[in-house]
Amino acid sequence: MSKKLLMGIIAVLLITNVATLIFKDSKDQVVLNEEDGEEKAVSNNEPVASIAGEKIIYTDWMKELREVHGEKQLKTMVDRHVVEKLAEEKDIEINEKVIERELAYLLAMQGAMTEAEYTAAEEKWRDEIIYRYQLEFLLTEDITVPEDEIQTYYEGYKNQYNMSAAMQLSHILVENKDTAEKVYEELEAGASFELLAQEYSLDKETNKDGGYLGFINTNSQFFPNGYEEVANGMEEHTYSEPFVADNGVAIIYLQQAVPAIEFDYEEIKPYVKSELALHKEKMTLNAEPLWEELEIDWIFSE
Structure with missing residues (x-):
């Protein structure tokens, strides 16, 4: 990935961190799309806040975001591109039943939501679930876990993988x-x-x-x-x-x-294996070790 491409998308990523998308127009203005769908146009030198007469202008706001969140947010985006690309190359797909089970667990932790709220949350949750499991598989693909260990663990904990209606x-x-x-x-x-x-x-x-x-x-x-x-x-x-x-x-x-979600051993075996491999190697879900498999060029390279 080139520096030019990364710099082109970094602004959008940073602004999503404050729940606002910003689009620059040809007159040196930006359009702020707020959560309620309303749009506001503001110039680069226009105040975005005023506290007791002291103004905060748009360019200062953006500078602060870049300095505080820029590297972290850009790394998150690179991580996701790396995992998505490698998962596609290695044909790593996540079982829809696993996704549905995880969605149900997340739903159980929420209060009542409107249909629109649930639809938006489900889309976000689904992306996170797929990313997490694909990352697990990529990190553990070369780690060997004996079949008898997988089988024994499954027999002892298989009920935790199933879900009642x-x-x-x-x-x-x-x-x-x-x-x-x-x-x-x-x-x-x-x-x-x-x-x-x-x-x-x-x-x-x-x-x-x-x-x-x-x-x-x-x-x-x-x-x-x-x-x-x-x-x-x-x-x-x-x-x-x-x-x-x-x-x-x-x-x-x-x-x-x-509905009830149940797995047989062969269905859930790859997920048990990756779980045991992560524990065995004391690994965290960090995509950075995967970067060496691709050509990564980013603005924060040393």
């Missing part, structure tokens, strides 16, 4: 059908599920959180009776019609439904 749900639980129908009519009119849960739901443990029940395995004792049957007939990011539940009448909102 789970659902991410919210609910509004009310006393009777008349109240439930009123809530349902408000939902149909465009009212917020979360706000209606706060107003109407009898479930004191969840109503303050907009009725959010969490990400629950369907075989868990904490999964409410009858909810799975209703949710199985729903699309993700939709709410149900009212139905009779254990403690009243419920309306549920299905954020995500994740």
